[in-house]
Amino acid sequence: MSNEPTLNDDQRAQLVRMAMDLARDGATAELAEFLDHGLDANVVGDGGNTLVMLAAYNGRIETVGMLLKRGADPDIRNDRDQTPIAGALFKGEDAVVAALRAAGADLDAGTPSARAAAAMFGREHLLA
Structure with a gap:
């Protein structure tokens, strides 16, 4: 039997919110802990966002890299x-x-897809 404490639903939700804030803020070392x-590196929070989604959207390259290395x-x-x-x-x-891209992101998934987003914003060179 594990000595790890069991979290109730409210505690787990609070933990996930804290982790999402760390990803959004680029607090890589704290999030790694x-x-x-x-x-789970693929935990889903509000709006269906993952840690890597929030880190990517906010330009937190170190956090994105750490998450990808840990299986995000x-x-x-x-x-x-x-x-x-x-x-x-x-x-x-x-x-x-x-x-x-280096992690193998699907350029055709989602709405808009990465290809469509690149075309909309004149960034096709990033996907070439």
Whole structure:
């Protein structure tokens, strides 16, 4: 039997919100500690957003890299059918786009797809 404390639903929701804030803020080391203690790198929060989605959208390249190294899926779509790479393209986060491409992000997934987002914002060169 494990000595790890069991979280109730409210505590788990609070933990996930805290982790999402860390991803959004680019607090890479602090977020890594959450993962070290068992938080799933693909946990889904409000709006269907993942840690990598929030880090990518906010241009947190170090956080994105850490999450990808720890198994975060670059293709999980949020409730609005958006992917992390399309969000990074929308925000003009070139380094994040490159990291997600290197991790094998699907350029045709989501609405709009990364290809469509790149065309809308004149960033097709990032996907060439």
